[in-house]
Amino acid sequence: xxxxxxxxxxxxxxxxxxxxxxxxxxxxxxxxxxxxxxxxxxxxxxxxxxxxxxxxxxxxxxxxxxxxxxxxxxxxxxxxxxxxxxxxxxxxxxxxxxxxxxxxxx
Amino acid sequence: xxxxxxxxxxxxxxxxxxxxxxxxxxxxxxxxxxxxxxxxxxxxxxxxxxxxxxxxxxxxxxxxxxxxxxxxxxxxxxxxxxxxxxxxxxxxxxxxxxxxxxxxxxxxxxxxxxxxxxxxxxxxx
Numbered sequence: 001x002x003x004x005x006x007x008x009x010x011x012x013x014x015x016x017x018x019x020x021x022x023x024x025x026x027x028x029x030x031x032x033x034x035x036x037x038x039x040x041x042x043x044x045x046x047x048x049x050x051x052x053x054x055x056x057x058x059x060x061x062x063x064x065x066x067x068x069x070x071x072x073x074x075x076x077x078x079x080x081x082x083x084x085x086x087x088x089x090x091x092x093x094x095x096x097x098x099x100x101x102x103x104x105x106x
Numbered sequence: 107x108x109x110x111x112x113x114x115x116x117x118x119x120x121x122x123x124x125x126x127x128x129x130x131x132x133x134x135x136x137x138x139x140x141x142x143x144x145x146x147x148x149x150x151x152x153x154x155x156x157x158x159x160x161x162x163x164x165x166x167x168x169x170x171x172x173x174x175x176x177x178x179x180x181x182x183x184x185x186x187x188x189x190x191x192x193x194x195x196x197x198x199x200x201x202x203x204x205x206x207x208x209x210x211x212x213x214x215x216x217x218x219x220x221x222x223x224x225x226x227x228x229x230x231x
Contacts (some may be wrong), residue, residue, distance in 0.1 A: 012140050032216075035150075036218070043201055043203075043221035043222065043223060043224055044143075044151065044201075044218070044221060045221070046147040046206070046217060046218060046219055049206060049215075050217075055206075057220075082211065087150065087151055089151070089216075089217075089218075091215065091216030091217065094153065094165075094167070094214075094216050095141070095153025095167065095216055096149055096153070097114070097151040097153070097206070099150050100218075102152055104172075
């Protein structure tokens with residue numbers, strides 16, 4: 001089974017700053033990786049799929065990159081509503097999620 | 107707009123079964139796979155399986171095979187997930203989610219596009 005690891009576990013930043021989140025797979029998943037955002041008490045929200053494609057309605061400040069085993073989610077300038085937990089997920093070994101990165105307010 | 111509306115919270119005793127519903131609206135129900143994902147309190151996300159609402163075909167995560175059954179009723183655009191032989195570690199919020207890919211494809215895309223609001227299932231004696 002492919003295992004996803006995310007770093008850092010917590011990222012403390014201020015609004016307006018750039019956030020860079022990492023996801024690493026234990027073996028290649030090609031470009032079959034997604035990113036989700038989850039705020040407390042809410043369902044996850046699909047942000048990025050196939051490593052770099054923004055889902056419908058997702059603002060341009062969210063971008064994804066990477067292939068193989070190393071992937072990055074970048075939020076170019078944090079808005080107040082972006083403070084949340086972010087999960088990566090791969091579809092090569094169906095449905096596996098990473099443990100999450102919490103982006104909190106510094 | 108696309109909506110997935112789930113049934114309400116459940117409290118079950120160990121060994122019992124629970125059946126959660128997920129009613130779809132705003133799109134063609136038979137057009138997209140439906141997945142079930144769960145989240146234990148304070149924990150991450152765990153994929154359980156999918157159902158093809160068009161054919162009724164299913165694919166379950168190895169961990170849940172033998173305990174989970176996913177069905178659908180196309181006449182009311184509703185998917186169901188039943189989990190049996192409940193244990194305390196099945197306490198979680200259970201989500202349904204529509205797949206990004208269409209049921210015309212032979213398998214799901216495994217990207218979870220629209221989500222239900224979640225159903226808390228508590229297993230306790």
